Amino acid sequence: MSPTILHADMNACYASIEQARNPALRGKAMAVCGSVEARNGIILAKSQEAKIQGVKTGEAIWEAQQKCPGLLLVPADFSLYLAYSKMAHHIYLDYTNRVEAFGMDECWLDVTGTDRLFGDGETLARTLRRRFRDELEVTISVGISDNKFFAKLGSDYKKPDAQTRIDRSNYKEVAWPLPTSDLLFCGPQTTRKLARFGIHTIGDLARSDPEFIRKLLGINGYRLWLAANGRDRTPVAPYDFRPPIKSLGCGTTFRRDLVNRDEVALSLRRLAKEVEGKLLSAGLSASRLSLSVRDNTLFQMGDDLPLPYPTQNAQDLADRALDIFDGFWFWKHRVRAMTLRASRLLPQPKAVQRAFFPDYPAHEKKEDLSRALFAIRSRFGSKSVDFAALYGYDYADLDRDRADMPTNKFVACAR
């Protein structure tokens, strides 16, 4: 059975949602923007009426107002958009559990084999469009295909509130004349490289030699070649799928620049504590650690080192981080920001040949202590127990996003 894959894209997402919520904005030239005062004073989305007058996403507010003097501006309300995104997912989930989100306003749906229940892909696309109009008062454009690339291409092909089928019966007529840059993951750099060899359209790409494309662009280029030929077979992930974690980290810009190694060491302890918490929550151990440091001229450098044992505990992470720091930092400038990142993650605990590693028992002790502290913090709050060295630490406010309140302070110490 040939797969049926839909790609649905909410049209002018933020602007449509604002219009759905506030009838006074409907039929008007309006745009959603970042704040006017702050640096992000740009247009994030515009209504159809504003689009006609030349307003573009990403341009500065003053530019948009010159083109469209009566433009109504609405500040972005991301929690509202997120709520709509969730509502959209719930509509899709009525038809399949294979719903893969791509950003806030786009999703792939694998509806293979649901014809008898919901009709063919085209029928289901019409049903979805009607439900979005009726239930959410926003419109979607839908691409219908047998693969993810052409489904996405179809949802871009005609909008708003439209649907386009691009599958093996018509892709040479519909997809091949389009520029390569219309293809998903064909960014500006790839487009330029292809253009240098006279490959301008998806059809040009499809007809070129796959070995040549692979040499030019690597494996991702070969994937694009497959896609251009309608031969992409990437599956649509189930809705509850979470990709495995590759790395965990924590970074901060300090309240004031750090001026000496002691301050850096202490700050690394503090960052390591955050990373430790994330590792323990995820049940993972790190076998590699990287540190990146930005100085007060905003110059950035970094390095990474393996950890002697797969590690979760903040002490070992901080010690290793300081080794990395000492390896590349020469105090030409003060330290403004640091990011600590753990990678090569392994499920804990891993069996270790203890006899080979004389200092392993000491390491194990620290891991046990970490887990014990983590258990206490999980129950009584992140500030319930800590190392004396970090008492009163205030170079960075890493707790500001935490909801839990400080409780009584205990001090632990590992030997």
Ligand SMILES: [Mg+2]
């Ligand atoms: Mg969209």
